Amino acid sequence: MSGDLLAIGLFSDYTLRTVALGSAALGITSGALGTFAVLRRQSLLGDAISHAALPGVALAFLLTGSKAPLALVVGAALAGFVGTLVVMGVTRTTRIKYDSALGIVLSVFFGFGLVLLTFIQRRPDATQAGLDRFLFGQAAALLRRDLVTQAVLGAVALAAMLLVWKELKLLSFDPDFGQSLGFPMRALDVLLTSLLVTAIVIGLQTVGVVLMAAMVIAPAAAARQWTDRLGLVALVAGLFGAAAGVIGAVVSAEAERLPTGPTIVLCASAIVLVSLLFAPRRGLLWREARGRRDRRRLRLAAVLEDLWTLERQHVDGAHAHSAAVLAVMSGGAERSLAELEQQGLVRRVGDEWALTDRGRAEAAGRESR
Amino acid sequence: MNAIEVTDMTVAYGEKPVLWDVDLEVRKGVLMAIVGPNGAGKTTLIRAVLGLVKPAAGQALVHGRPYAAQRSLVAYVPQRGSVDWDFPTSVLDVVLMGRYGRIGWVRRPGKVDREAAREALAQVGMADLAGRQISQLSGGQQQRVFLARALVQHAEVYFMDEPFQGVDATTEKAIVELLRALREQGKTVVAVHHDLQTVPEYFDEVTLLNVRRIASGAVDEVFTEENLRRTYGGRAALFGRNGA
Numbered sequence: 001m002s003g004d005l006l007a008i009g010l011f012s013d014y015t016l017r018t019v020a021l022g023s024a025a026l027g028i029t030s031g032a033l034g035t036f037a038v039l040r041r042q043s044l045l046g047d048a049i050s051h052a053a054l055p056g057v058a059l060a061f062l063l064t065g066s067k068a069p070l071a072l073v074v075g076a077a078l079a080g081f082v083g084t085l086v087v088m089g090v091t092r093t094t095r096i097k098y099d100s101a102l103g104i105v106l107s108v109f110f111g112f113g114l115v116l117l118t119f120i121q122r123r124p125d126a127t128q129a130g131l132d133r134f135l136f137g138q139a140a141a142l143l144r145r146d147l148v149t150q151a152v153l154g155a156v157a158l159a160a161m162l163l164v165w166k167e168l169k170l171l172s173f174d175p176d177f178g179q180s181l182g183f184p185m186r187a188l189d190v191l192l193t194s195l196l197v198t199a200i201v202i203g204l205q206t207v208g209v210v211l212m213a214a215m216v217i218a219p220a221a222a223a224r225q226w227t228d229r230l231g232l233v234a235l236v237a238g239l240f241g242a243a244a245g246v247i248g249a250v251v252s253a254e255a256e257r258l259p260t261g262p263t264i265v266l267c268a269s270a271i272v273l274v275s276l277l278f279a280p281r282r283g284l285l286w287r288e289a290r291g292r293r294d295r296r297r298l299r300l301a302a303v304l305e306d307l308w309t310l311e312r313q314h315v316d317g318a319h320a321h322s323a324a325v326l327a328v329m330s331g332g333a334e335r336s337l338a339e340l341e342q343q344g345l346v347r348r349v350g351d352e353w354a355l356t357d358r359g360r361a362e363a364a365g366r367e368s369r
Numbered sequence: 370m371n372a373i374e375v376t377d378m379t380v381a382y383g384e385k386p387v388l389w390d391v392d393l394e395v396r397k398g399v400l401m402a403i404v405g406p407n408g409a410g411k412t413t414l415i416r417a418v419l420g421l422v423k424p425a426a427g428q429a430l431v432h433g434r435p436y437a438a439q440r441s442l443v444a445y446v447p448q449r450g451s452v453d454w455d456f457p458t459s460v461l462d463v464v465l466m467g468r469y470g471r472i473g474w475v476r477r478p479g480k481v482d483r484e485a486a487r488e489a490l491a492q493v494g495m496a497d498l499a500g501r502q503i504s505q506l507s508g509g510q511q512q513r514v515f516l517a518r519a520l521v522q523h524a525e526v527y528f529m530d531e532p533f534q535g536v537d538a539t540t541e542k543a544i545v546e547l548l549r550a551l552r553e554q555g556k557t558v559v560a561v562h563h564d565l566q567t568v569p570e571y572f573d574e575v576t577l578l579n580v581r582r583i584a585s586g587a588v589d590e591v592f593t594e595e596n597l598r599r600t601y602g603g604r605a606a607l608f609g610r611n612g613a
Binding site: 039163165166169170172173174176177179182183224227229232233 | 419440445447451452456458462470474477478502504
């Protein structure tokens with residue numbers, strides 16, 4: 001499908017529009033809030049929260065007997081939140097480390113959720129159909145009421161984030177200093193975690209519990225590559241999240257039997273890959289290029305200085321030397337000499353090489369620095 | 370009335386006491402160093418006074434009242450290594466954090482705050498680096514950013530955790546000048562300090578700490594070889610007043 005057709009399809013097809021808007025809402029929210037999780041090195045917290053949410057979805061269905069989005073989302077949020085409280089409690093009261101606590105909560109809650117899900121699916125009534133989409137996500141099944149729930153919750157979470165932006169920045173950069181100023185850092189931590197839980201649960205139906213963490217981590221990690229300002233990181237992460245969400249959801253809704261979660265996550269991963277490679281200054285290619293440039297500059301400078309040193313060993317001013325003499329002092333002399341000649345810093349004298357006036361000034365200036 | 374009055378401060382991690390029944394009195398306008406070997410509880414003492422660790426016992430008064438009621442009088446310079454300097458933010462932005470307490474919840478820093486931040490940066494010789502990304506700072510510059518952040522708090526009492534740790538000569542000189550300027554304004558400074566050689570030159574008073582308080586008072590009186598030996602357990606003979 002070409003871009004134009006896709007755009008027309010997006011705006012005319014009701015289902016597709018619902019899917020795209022819902023995925024955009026979840027992408028923006030998880031991307032922006034994920035920024036704080038990534039900067040605080042709590043990326044895996046998102047993974048624990050999303051897996052911990054599964055039993056909440058199942059219990060909410062068992063208790064209310066309905067698949068109303070709000071009921072399921074509230075169930076997921078409560079379970080996710082309880083999961084993080086357990087993580088905090090375990091790290092504080094036992095000798096178990098943070099990462100182990102995350103792993104324990106993730107697997108125990110997720111396992112319990114799977115048991116409940118199996119139990120539900122074995123029941124004779126048909127109302128349960130489709131709960132398993134919470135595992136890997138299914139954007140095509142999104143309804144308008146799901147979209148409204150996602151959009152409203154996302155807007156509330158983002159508004160709260162903007163409201164206490166300055167306090168969250170303090171929490172992320174230097175919580176001890178923030179505490180010394182009198183801001184309740186533990187309460188802010190709980191608030192931020194709650195916002196993160198919100199961002200995660202609104203994505204569960206579309207992306208699924210298994211891969212939702214990627215939507216918290218990937219957009220923020222990619223955005224960090226492109227900018228050094230916190231506000232811009234969050235903004236770009238939101239945009240990346242939205243782009244990955246929309247593209248992935250639309251593609252999976254169009255193609256049959258393509259699960260949405262993995263498709264969205266693949267899009268987000270592509271963004272991460274491009275960012276890791278090509279971002280200016282922090283990108284791998286950029287750093288490799290800078291490394292080469294620095295090495296080349298050093299190599300040329302070494303040859304220039306060698307020529308300068310050699311020249312001063314002789315009484316007559318512009319004494320020339322063969323490349324072989326220089327090669328004794330620094331490797332790759334031939335290539336460096338050719339490059340220096342192009343820059344007008346050395347000149348050929350028969351088979352030998354001498355400094356030009358400019359080259360001599362350059363070498364002398366380098367030495368005096 | 371003393372600037373700081375700590376009584377019976379005791380902190381334990383698990384079974385192990387880190388600070389044991391420590392008293393500390395600091396008069397106003399004094400520069401005091403806290404010295405002691407690694408694990409002596411120097412950082413913990415500051416953190417306990419600031420309420421960052423929960424003491425098992427003890428209390429801290431600042432200008433005669435409990436610390437919690439006097440936060441606006443107190444500035445804190447944590448160890449430079451305690452934060453991630455790759456955090457996406459600028460020098461000015463970090464210094465502005467020192468204003469957050471007075472700005473209060475939700476509201477954003479305004480023009481007055483930015484002016485105060487620029488002024489503080491000028492005081493530590495970093496006026497032209499305000500817009501720089503913090504990951505591009507040298508260790509000494511990082512330290513000066515932290516000091517500027519404390520300066521914009523316009524506090525009366527300054528707690529500094531190893532301000533001289535790993536800084537270049539320029540920064541060391543800037544910090545010393547800053548400490549003297551603060552003393553001239555009648556401010557009080559308590560700094561954890563590692564370099565015993567410079568204690569007499571930089572500070573008026575010193576507290577020797579090793580889980581318990583070994584001695585505290587004017588440098589002339591208590592910074593003796595005998596007290597240092599009691600603090601460091603004999604390993605400090607080289608560092609005596611006139612030694613080394």
